[in-house]
Amino acid sequence: MTAANNAISIERSLNKKTKPAQDQLGFGIYFTDHMFVMDYSVEREWHNPRITPYQPIVLDPAAKVFHYGQTIFEGLKAYKTEDGGIQLFRPRDNFARMNRSNDRMSVPELDIDVAIAALEQLIAVDQDWIPDLPGTSLYIRPFVIATQATLGVSPSENYQFIIIMSPVGAYYPEGINPVKIHVESHYVRAVVGGVGEAKTAGNYAAALKSQQAAKEEGYTQVLWLDGTQHKYIEEVGSMNVFFKINGTVVTPALNGSILAGITRNSVIQLLKHWDVPVEERVLSIEELYEAGRNGTLEEAFGTGTAAVISPIGEMNWNGEKLVISEGVTGQLSKSIYDTLTGIQTGAVADPFGWVKKVEVSEG
Incomplete structure (x- = not known):
């Protein structure tokens, strides 16, 4: 399907939901009144784009998504600006990454222009769901599932591309306050040559056991080796990770098993814009702990769409605890958070061209 034949049909919900209080949103708990759906078949490719009332997905029990995990997803946000406008943050980059994940998982490529147009129309229909309290936003979850009903181990011949949206507050209960991280030394999330750099469901399922064990020990997330x-x-759970060591910010280099985060890339560009030294390289846990022991580890933080910036105040590796920045949010972490969220909401100028304003004439 191309941008030339992307007419989207709209079926409006007759039963509007009661919106939650903006100070009690949590993350990914409530969903807007509508969703976008588009189908794929080998014969027709991507077709039948439509906005419908939010509703359950009906699938055959033999649909390949259930048996072979052929599914990918993305995450981005829409923000309400101070003047009442709506804007997205780097949506083209999100859908470009979605296509890279599609390719790795043998899913047909999406037309990025069509995907963005569909998203903007969905936002226009459900624009009154976008919260405007500080720290809130409309989280957007595009995903693709394999729907062909056959048990043969091969790429599906049928798919659905769906977008759902959720008004959200802070991803972590701690907010911008530092989190505690457990370093995983036994289980493995991904390996080079696998699907670690794809945003596919199995990567997250593989992390749940370690995450659950860490939570029981009082830790918010897991640092993967x-x-x-x-x-x-x-990575740290669902985030990329950065460390300020002796004045230089270091983040693990993309190696085929690390997700190429949009926020990660934004932070790197922002640091270079500020003339802060930044390195993308291999970083061992031994080197990091030695920096912690000798006092050169100044700050640590995770980055991702959901949390934006999540400072790290403590790590635990094989029973050795490492307190970072005295357990409080570091100055650089806060500056990055304030600047990125300011750009996203229009309160800070965007010198990078990251922001896309959304037309909201649709009621």
């Missing part, structure tokens, strides 16, 4: 040597730092 590489899958072969259990030596080099990769």
